[in-house]
Amino acid sequence: MSGHHHHDHGHGGHCHDEDGHDHSNDITPAVQSLLYSQIDFDSINTLNEATPKAGAAIVKKTWSERLNDEPELESDADEQLLMYIPFTGQVKVHSLLFYTAPTPSAPKTLKLFKNRDDLDFSTASELTPTQTIEMPQPVPGADVFELPLNRAHWNTTTSITIFVEDNWSAGEEDVTRVGYIGFKGQFMALNREPVSFLYEAAANPNDHVAIPGVSGVGSRIL
Structure with a gap:
């Protein structure tokens, strides 16, 4: 992707690559599209986790840690998990990023609820998900x-609750395992301008190449 920009990467542009990734890998999200810094990690609550705070720990993994074996979230009494993940402000969520090891313990059905901080397993099973x-x-x-x-359903999101209803074992394996959860989207600043504009305004023009796709965004976004 990065080769299509009008920047000349031949003059050592990649030395600005502060997060250490090779951006030629298309799955790597542009820095400004990950909602990582907008997650209220301390308020994440996971029901039926075998290890306390394991749910928060896998959300806290950075993009570069996404395939690490540890930490891992495991369900406890049965295969279901219920994760409440609040954001620090209002976000537009475009997609979920999930990594699980290739076993029957991987989640299958996810039911997602927007802006509900009061769900337990019985209500999550009964209510219509977002x-x-x-x-x-x-x-x-x-x-x-x-x-x-x-996207039409996730425009003014302040929290997302993820109900893992079952896994790929068809009832034979009562432990569900999840290795990484992330979110792509857009954080809405108080002045309603996307945050990528704020990065743009503060950036040294010579550093743009560090963030693929951002250059010029500020002028168009207004």
């Missing part, structure tokens, strides 16, 4: 699944 997603079954060697959301 959106339901069937996760693909992971295969060996696969990277993160990007699961697109219906």
Whole structure:
């Protein structure tokens, strides 16, 4: 992707690559599209997790840590998980990023609820979710699944609750495991300008090449 920009990468532009990734890998999200810094990690709550705070720990993984074996979220009493993940402000969520090891313990049905901080397993089972997603079954060697959301339903999101209803074992394996969860979208600043504009305004023009796709965004976004 980065080769299509009008920048000349031949003059050592990649030395500005502060997060250490090779951006030629198309799955790597542009820095400004990950909602990582807008997650209220301390308020994440996961029901039926085998290890306390494991749910928060996998959301806290950075993009470069997404395939690490540890930490991992495991369900406890049965295969279901219920994760409440609040944001620090209002966001537009475009897609979920999920990584799970390629085993029958991988989640299958995800029911997503917007702006509900009061759900337990019985209410999550009864209420109509904002959106339901069937996760693909992971295969060996696969990277993160990007699961697109219906953007019209996720425009003014302050929290997302993820109900993992079942896994790929068809009832034979009562432990569900998840390795990484991330979110792509747009954080709405108080003045309603997307935050990528704020990066743009503050950036040294010579550093633009560090963030693929950002250059020139500020002028168009207004």
